Amino acid sequence: MSSRIGISCLQEAKRVAIFGGTHGNEMSGITLVNMWTQNSAEIERNGLVVKPFISNPRAVEKCTRYIDTDLNRAFTPENLSTPEVEGLPYEVQRAKEINRMFGPKGSSNAYDVIFDLHNTTSNMGSTLILESSTDLFNLQMVHYIKKAMAPHTCSVLLNEHPQLKYSTTRSVAKHPIGLEVGPQPQGVLRSNVFESMRTILKHALDFLELFNSGVEFPPCTVDVFRVQERMDYPRDTNGNITAMVHPHLQDCDWEPLNRGDPMFLTFDGRTILYEGANTVYPTFINEAAYYEKQQAFMTTCREILAANAIRKAFK
Amino acid sequence: MQMDRQSHLWRNAVVLPAVSRVAVCGGTHGNELSGVYLVRERLKRREDGTEPVSVVAVMSNPRAVQLCVRYIETDLNRCFTRAALRAPISEASPYEMIRSQELNALLGPKGSTQAVDLLCDLHNTTANMGLCLITYSDRDWICLHICKHLQREMASTPVRYVHFDIPLNEAYSLDSVGKHGFAMEIGPQPHGVVRSAIFSAMQEGVQLMLDWICQFNSGTLFEGGSVDVYTMVKNIDYPRDPETHTITAAVHPDLQDRDFCLLHPGDPMFLSFSGETLRYKGKEALYPFFINEGAYYEKGVALSLARKRRVEIPSVRSETLR
Numbered sequence: 001m002s003s004r005i006g007i008s009c010l011q012e013a014k015r016v017a018i019f020g021g022t023h024g025n026e027m028s029g030i031t032l033v034n035m036w037t038q039n040s041a042e043i044e045r046n047g048l049v050v051k052p053f054i055s056n057p058r059a060v061e062k063c064t065r066y067i068d069t070d071l072n073r074a075f076t077p078e079n080l081s082t083p084e085v086e087g088l089p090y091e092v093q094r095a096k097e098i099n100r101m102f103g104p105k106g107s108s109n110a111y112d113v114i115f116d117l118h119n120t121t122s123n124m125g126s127t128l129i130l131e132s133s134t135d136l137f138n139l140q141m142v143h144y145i146k147k148a149m150a151p152h153t154c155s156v157l158l159n160e161h162p163q164l165k166y167s168t169t170r171s172v173a174k175h176p177i178g179l180e181v182g183p184q185p186q187g188v189l190r191s192n193v194f195e196s197m198r199t200i201l202k203h204a205l206d207f208l209e210l211f212n213s214g215v216e217f218p219p220c221t222v223d224v225f226r227v228q229e230r231m232d233y234p235r236d237t238n239g240n241i242t243a244m245v246h247p248h249l250q251d252c253d254w255e256p257l258n259r260g261d262p263m264f265l266t267f268d269g270r271t272i273l274y275e276g277a278n279t280v281y282p283t284f285i286n287e288a289a290y291y292e293k294q295q296a297f298m299t300t301c302r303e304i305l306a307a308n309a310i311r312k313a314f315k
Numbered sequence: 316m317q318m319d320r321q322s323h324l325w326r327n328a329v330v331l332p333a334v335s336r337v338a339v340c341g342g343t344h345g346n347e348l349s350g351v352y353l354v355r356e357r358l359k360r361r362e363d364g365t366e367p368v369s370v371v372a373v374m375s376n377p378r379a380v381q382l383c384v385r386y387i388e389t390d391l392n393r394c395f396t397r398a399a400l401r402a403p404i405s406e407a408s409p410y411e412m413i414r415s416q417e418l419n420a421l422l423g424p425k426g427s428t429q430a431v432d433l434l435c436d437l438h439n440t441t442a443n444m445g446l447c448l449i450t451y452s453d454r455d456w457i458c459l460h461i462c463k464h465l466q467r468e469m470a471s472t473p474v475r476y477v478h479f480d481i482p483l484n485e486a487y488s489l490d491s492v493g494k495h496g497f498a499m500e501i502g503p504q505p506h507g508v509v510r511s512a513i514f515s516a517m518q519e520g521v522q523l524m525l526d527w528i529c530q531f532n533s534g535t536l537f538e539g540g541s542v543d544v545y546t547m548v549k550n551i552d553y554p555r556d557p558e559t560h561t562i563t564a565a566v567h568p569d570l571q572d573r574d575f576c577l578l579h580p581g582d583p584m585f586l587s588f589s590g591e592t593l594r595y596k597g598k599e600a601l602y603p604f605f606i607n608e609g610a611y612y613e614k615g616v617a618l619s620l621a622r623k624r625r626v627e628i629p630s631v632r633s634e635t636l637r
Binding site: 031034035063064121183184185186187188189190191192194240241244245246247250265267268286288289291292 | 352355356383384441503504505506507508509510511512514515561562565566567568571586588607608609610612613
C-alpha cells in the first residue's frame with residue numbers, strides 16, 4: 001500500500017464472502033445466504049468473486065445459536081493454532097476450517113472482505129460493526145452505505161475495546177464487517193428486517209464494484225459509537241437476574257443515557273438508576289443471547305472518525 | 316327496586332363450586348421468560364395465596380428452563396392428551412413424556428375430582444397478541460368471567476378469549492389438566508428475553524385472576540354479559556420450496572403484527588423473496604393470530620385463523636352460603 005498526497009492507494013478487494021448462520025437462529029442472514037447459494041444473480045458484480053457461505057451449518061440445522069460454544073467468539077489465536085484432535089468443540093473445529101478456507105487470519109492469502117450477517121432482539125435498527133478505527137477501506141465503505149441508505153438510518157458500532165473486543169468469525173478477512181439488524185426474535189424471519197439487510201448488502205457490493213473499477217472516494221468522516229463498557233443485570237447469589245431492563249430504557253438503543261436515568265426495574269418494582277458520570281449511548285439493550293454473557297446492554301460514546309481519500313492501487 | 320333486581324340476579328345466577336385450588340404454571344416452554352420469572356418470584360416469596368383460595372406455583376419444565384430452550388426432547392405442551400398421559404413410560408422415554416405424567420399426578424389427574432380447580436399456564440409469544448386466555452371451551456363460565464374481569468380492569472393491554480374446539484381427550488396442553496384451565500399467553504416478546512412491560516402485564520393478569528377467584532369464592536355475584544370469543548378455524552403454513560421444503564416467503568409487512576385485525580379474501584399474506592405478494596385465498600374473512608410465532612415454523616404454521624362470535628354469559632356465584 002502506497003500513499004500520495006492525501007490519497008491512500010489500496011489493494012483491490014477481489015475475494016469477498018457473505019456469511020450467514022454464524023448464529024444458527026438469526027434468520028435474515030441464513031435465508032439470504034441460502035437464497036444466493038441457489039441463485040447468485042443478485043450478488044454478482046464485475047471485478048469481484050462473492051461467495052455466500054453458511055458458517056455454522058449444524059447450529060442452523062437445529063435453529064440454535066451454537067452447538068458447543070459461540071462460533072463468533074471462537075477465532076482466538078489459541079483456538080486457531082490448537083492441534084486437530086478428537087473431542088474439540090464443534091465450533092473450534094469449524095473455526096479452524098473457516099480459517100483454512102477464508103484465511104489464514106492475518107496472512108496475505110486471506111479473503112479481502114467478509115460480511116457477517118446477524119440479527120439482534122435489541123432495537124438497534126440497521127447497524128454496521130467495525131473492529132478497527134484505522135481501516136480506511138472499511139470506513140469509506142461504511143460511509144458509502146450510510147449515504148446510500150439515507151434517510152433510513154444506519155448506525156456504526158466500533159468495537160476496538162482491548163478487553164471487550166472479541167474474536168469474530170469475520171476477523172479472518174483483511175476487512176471484516178458485521179451487519180446487525182434488529183429487532184427480530186431468534187428463530188423468526190421478519191420481512192422488513194430481511195429486506196433491510198438485503199439492501200445494505202446491495203450497497204456494499206456496489207461500493208466494492210466501484211472501488212475495484214478504479215473510482216476514487218474523497219476524504220470523509222464517519223459518526224461512530226465506540227464501545228465503552230458492558231453492563232450486567234443485577235443478580236442474586238445464585239446468579240439469577242433480579243431486575244429487568246427498565247421500560248424507559250427498553251428499545252432506546254443509541255439514545256443518550258444520563259446520570260439519574262432509570263436503568264433497571266427489579267421484579268418487586270424498585271427502579272435502579274444509571275450512576276455513570278458521563279452521558280453514554282447504550283446499545284444491544286436486552287439482547288437475548290447476552291443474558292448468559294452477563295450483559296444487559298453495552299455503553300458507547302460518540303466519536304467522529306476521519307478517513308483519507310482512497311482508490312485502488314495501480315498494478 | 317335495587318333490592319329486587321339484586322335478588323332476581325341472585326336467584327337466577329348459575330351456581331358453581333368454589334375455585335379453591337389454583338395452580339399457576341410457568342416455564343412450560345423454558346424460553347418463555349415472563350412465566351419463568353413470575354413463578355420463580357412466587358416460589359421465592361412463598362406466595363400461597365390467602366383464604367379462600369390456595370395457590371401453588373409450579374415450574375413445569377425445569378430442565379428446559381435451565382437451558383433456556385423451548386423443550387429438551389419434545390414439546391411438553393403437546394404431551395397432555397389422554398393417550399400421552401396413559402402411555403407406558405420408562406427411563407428411555409423422552410423427558411417431557413415423563414414430566415407430563417408427573418405434572419398430571421401433581422395437578423390432576425386430568426378429568427378426575429382430585430384435579431386442581433383452575434390451572435393457569437403462563438406463556439409468551441413472538442406474535443403481537445396482547446394478552447390472550449386460550450382454552451378448549453367456549454362455555455366455561457369461570458374462564459369467561461375471568462376474561463371479562465381482566466378486560467374491565469386492564470387499561471393498557473388488550474385482553475382476548477381464544478377457543479380451540481377440541482374435545483378433552485384430545486386436548487394436548489397442560490391447562491387441560493385442571494377442572495378449569497387456560498393458557499395466559501402474552502406477546503410480543505422474543506424467546507429468551509424478559510421485557511418489563513410484558514412481565515408487568517402478566518403479573519397484573521395473574522393478580523386480577525386471583526382477585527376474581529377470591530371474590531367469587533367469598534360469595535360475590537358476578538353479573539352476566541357478553542364476551543367476544545375467537546374460535547380457531549385453521550392454520551396457514553408458509554409457502555415452501557417443493558423439493559427442499561424451505562420457506563420461500565416471509566409474512567407480508569402489511570400482515571406482520573396485525574393479530575386480530577380482520578383478514579379479508581385478497582389481503583396480502585406473504586411477501587416472497589423474489590418480491591411477489593401472495594394473498595389470502597380463503598372465501599371467509601377471518602381473524603389472524605399467532606402471526607409469525609417463532610416456535611411454529613417447525614410445526615408448519617405461519618399464522619392461525621379464527622372466527623369471532625359474541626357469547627352470552629350468565630351471572631355466576633359460588634356455592635358458598637352467604
